[in-house]
Amino acid sequence: MPPVAEQALAVRADFPIFARRFGERPLVYLDSGATSQKPQVVIDALSAHLSSHNANVHRGVYPLAQEADAAFEAARERIAAFTGGEARTTIFTKNATEAINLVARSWGAAQLGPGDAVLITQMEHHANLVPWQQVCRERGAELRYLEVDEHGELSLQALDSELARGDVRLVAFTHVSNVLGTINPVAEISARARAAGAITLIDGAQAVPQMPVDIARAGADFYVWTGHKALGPTGIGVLHGRRELLESMEPFLTGGDMIASVGLQETTWNELPFKFEAGTPPIAEAVALAAAVDYLGALGMERVRDHERALTEQMLARLGEVPGLRVVGPPAGRERGALASFTVEGMHPHDVAELLGREGVCVRAGHHCAQPLMRCLGVSATARASLGVYNDESDVEALIGALQSGRAVFGL
Amino acid sequence: MPPVAEQALAVRADFPIFARRFGERPLVYLDSGATSQKPQVVIDALSAHLSSHNANVHRGVYPLAQEADAAFEAARERIAAFTGGEARTTIFTKNATEAINLVARSWGAAQLGPGDAVLITQMEHHANLVPWQQVCRERGAELRYLEVDEHGELSLQALDSELARGDVRLVAFTHVSNVLGTINPVAEISARARAAGAITLIDGAQAVPQMPVDIARAGADFYVWTGHKALGPTGIGVLHGRRELLESMEPFLTGGDMIASVGLQETTWNELPFKFEAGTPPIAEAVALAAAVDYLGALGMERVRDHERALTEQMLARLGEVPGLRVVGPPAGRERGALASFTVEGMHPHDVAELLGREGVCVRAGHHCAQPLMRCLGVSATARASLGVYNDESDVEALIGALQSGRAVFGL
Amino acid sequence: MDDLYRDYILEHYKRPQNFGELDPHDLEALEHNPLCGDELGVHIRVEGDRIEDLRFHGHGCAISQAAASIASEELKGMALSDVGQLDADWMIDLLGIPVSATRRKCALLNLKVVRGAVTGDNAWPS
Amino acid sequence: MDDLYRDYILEHYKRPQNFGELDPHDLEALEHNPLCGDELGVHIRVEGDRIEDLRFHGHGCAISQAAASIASEELKGMALSDVGQLDADWMIDLLGIPVSATRRKCALLNLKVVRGAVTGDNAWPS
Ligand SMILES: Cc1ncc(COP(=O)(O)O)c(C=O)c1O
Numbered sequence A, B: 001m002p003p004v005a006e007q008a009l010a011v012r013a014d015f016p017i018f019a020r021r022f023g024e025r026p027l028v029y030l031d032s033g034a035t036s037q038k039p040q041v042v043i044d045a046l047s048a049h050l051s052s053h054n055a056n057v058h059r060g061v062y063p064l065a066q067e068a069d070a071a072f073e074a075a076r077e078r079i080a081a082f083t084g085g086e087a088r089t090t091i092f093t094k095n096a097t098e099a100i101n102l103v104a105r106s107w108g109a110a111q112l113g114p115g116d117a118v119l120i121t122q123m124e125h126h127a128n129l130v131p132w133q134q135v136c137r138e139r140g141a142e143l144r145y146l147e148v149d150e151h152g153e154l155s156l157q158a159l160d161s162e163l164a165r166g167d168v169r170l171v172a173f174t175h176v177s178n179v180l181g182t183i184n185p186v187a188e189i190s191a192r193a194r195a196a197g198a199i200t201l202i203d204g205a206q207a208v209p210q211m212p213v214d215i216a217r218a219g220a221d222f223y224v225w226t227g228h229k230a231l232g233p234t235g236i237g238v239l240h241g242r243r244e245l246l247e248s249m250e251p252f253l254t255g256g257d258m259i260a261s262v263g264l265q266e267t268t269w270n271e272l273p274f275k276f277e278a279g280t281p282p283i284a285e286a287v288a289l290a291a292a293v294d295y296l297g298a299l300g301m302e303r304v305r306d307h308e309r310a311l312t313e314q315m316l317a318r319l320g321e322v323p324g325l326r327v328v329g330p331p332a333g334r335e336r337g338a339l340a341s342f343t344v345e346g347m348h349p350h351d352v353a354e355l356l357g358r359e360g361v362c363v364r365a366g367h368h369c370a371q372p373l374m375r376c377l378g379v380s381a382t383a384r385a386s387l388g389v390y391n392d393e394s395d396v397e398a399l400i401g402a403l404q405s406g407r408a409v410f411g412l
Numbered sequence C, D: 001m002d003d004l005y006r007d008y009i010l011e012h013y014k015r016p017q018n019f020g021e022l023d024p025h026d027l028e029a030l031e032h033n034p035l036c037g038d039e040l041g042v043h044i045r046v047e048g049d050r051i052e053d054l055r056f057h058g059h060g061c062a063i064s065q066a067a068a069s070i071a072s073e074e075l076k077g078m079a080l081s082d083v084g085q086l087d088a089d090w091m092i093d094l095l096g097i098p099v100s101a102t103r104r105k106c107a108l109l110n111l112k113v114v115r116g117a118v119t120g121d122n123a124w125p126s
């Protein structure tokens, strides 16, 4: 592994927020798992679109509308290609959460019934949990959970026994856990699910920003991610779906743009991807997200992964030196995403985050939208430091320093 | 009426897009009904937020997250106040279409059944039509249409007879028609519906950008609008709901942020407005939309309405001089929104829009997402010129000039 | 002279060839242009494995009407198996004008309808 | 000295007063802090129209635990009708530290729970 972590992979000056000072202190941003910071090129793409190419899409004949159309559909191509997808089966939603709701409602509500089961994992974000709870309850289907072991990992054997029960119609699981950092063996899980006749949905919200993702290789029928965690703006999420499935599904949201023909009592649907995009889409957001994936692509996702892997190891090693600090998730040495969730004995995670925040060190505290997982871990909250392409060694050192002074405030 | 139309109400230089040239020609933007152009202050608010205050909202303890939280919730206050609403009952969606789907699914799917009717009008945009079609079909309820008369207006008498049938549970109607320009008597319609025990949803997508709107005075139980038509960015819509109704409704999208507590099989919901905002909301978009309503508020919505009324009259008068041109909707002299939809004999609306577009004049052609209305009007498409705060007399003259030369191309 | 609205285009638009209904007919199809809701239908009479006669009906812009009119003459007498091979370039070339991305749907609507009637494939050209 | 984490706050956090269960009890309530999932419950024993005794249970940050601990002494002996009148300022003043908007929910969680147990109003303070 190259010793890349001393320096950030991206030029930090590309990200205007790092010009901020909090008091005298620079920004030590360790909350990319919640949302990423944005490079200037992304902000510029957004501004430039709104300043110079703004019109509504899909119906305009005049040149400005054609520019907007071309920009929007070119953005879709670039965004689709970033994870090896096709434009036609790449649907824009408002965030990852809406993408999962779309599948739960459009596929799930039509396909699930009594005797059927949906299998998710104990490490799911609420976004990939509550929609399945809802649809299973409504349809009389069963929602079952694949356990997380003491290393914060899933067991393929447990998966096999669940699948062997013969009732699993869909397996929904996260690519990278936003709490544990676990990187799930997505291709293996998908392949086993498929062999058992179940379809799969992968929540790639954490994965897409930090590692090369190829949706074909991941083998999922549905793969979702979200713009704002991948250097893009808020207001846009992405759903990749297998074409036959998308073709066979009824639309989720209905209204303008997603129709072929509307009668008083009946409507026919537009072709993909428009069938699933009701109303004015996130036009400027798509253009900006395309700039974000171009930026990531130029860094090279293999290099991003190498960088974050190295920096994460460094962070885990240094955190291990802090007395009373316990990291959850895969132990050192195992493949792991770019974050560390931890507890500090004698300090509540909120207080940890508060004290770190005063030193400009931004970490998240709480249940990280994964309450069932927290209960498995036997904690109500953790603090979480998560990394992005702009982080380097100095951020890890600032984290450790702030943790030490925080402990001192608490007399620890 | 003050002779304000000679000049645009807003300083055109506030809108960077008007620096564009198409060939030698300036931009004559007459498509605000599809989406508005954005003032620099809105673009700047978006950039500034992403450049300097970006963090995820609702859970962050560190100062940057508190800034993002404060900015987002302050934006909600300002946006709510713009139409006389309260922050707690003002829900952000991705667009007006999602807001209507939310009500159709969350209220409609729970409340409607056989023997119930939903009453909409023949002038609805597909956004306020297809969701009702879907939910009525699924629930075995009836979808009925209030007719549009030869002036492009609704009849309150016809409304009364519909309501007298005693089965109408909800009346959904547009505030201002995006095709006819008709301004509906929303307070009267709401009052009659309420007296008959029906709830109301008003589609304010066209109204909010062009006239003072007070949701209490409009009397609606639900009032929806969309950011991108009101000088704001794409990716954000607004739903105002009556508190008791929103409290009693189940959430629509589920996931993070909208929960109080998540168990393996059961979940309890967060308080309003968060119960209806699943996942990361349109944070930067809300901040930008707040800047947009501040900008409109500074112009003064009464003055906006006066300006657009005057300019519309001027446009109607000049269009009346073009041979073979027929305007649909309320005849001159009647109260009317800031647009004119028309056909030109011997030229298809697409060709009209194409030829106008070459002269830098941007109008929309097609069914304007209102196919049932088009059938009533006996046309398959119209061309539509719609106005915004940046338009003035010169735009109307450019439209007329381009229409004349377009007719010449067609040998008319 | 106008690039798009050439004289022959306008001529075909104003006086289209082979417009109307054809009864009886052997094949038919109807499509909407989702851009604008315009509708175009075709009736085809088959003799052996060839299009013996055809008529278009519906309404649309100058581009879509001219395309239907111009193509109609070429289509008459064509082998059904050849119709399935016709592609967008064939139609655009035949039309002989530069067509923008937005108006492409207008230009291809008639071929979409004819292909649909002959091959049953409604997905073309996407 | 730290503004927020004053000595007495940390003292209350580390050795909270009136924490635990109270059985039997007359009133009880349990609330989550939606910010983090922390849980705080209360058991109240009533004598006449007054709180005779109470105990908090659950877990939370220094602010929420110290607030519960500090308030518990004030609440004992208070008339039930007065509890319904207690407002956010009362609690914040009692706590005696500057509370940011984000941490306000932590500071007010115990009062929310107690009000809920006594008045049945779960909506406070929103
Ligand atoms: C009257 C009306 N309602 C609803 C909409 C839908 O708005 P959006 O596309 O932002 O959801 C529009 C805009 O096209 C409209 O004109």
Ligand SMILES: Cc1ncc(COP(=O)(O)O)c(C=O)c1O
Binding pocket: A033, A034, A095, A096, A097, A098, A125, A127, A128, A174, A176, A177, A178, A203, A205, A206, A226, A227, A228, A237, A369, B256, B278, B279, B280, B281
């Ligand atoms: C694993 C995971 N899934 C889903 C989401 C939801 O993303 P969004 O809030 O953009 O819908 C998140 C982000 O919080 C996440 O970390």
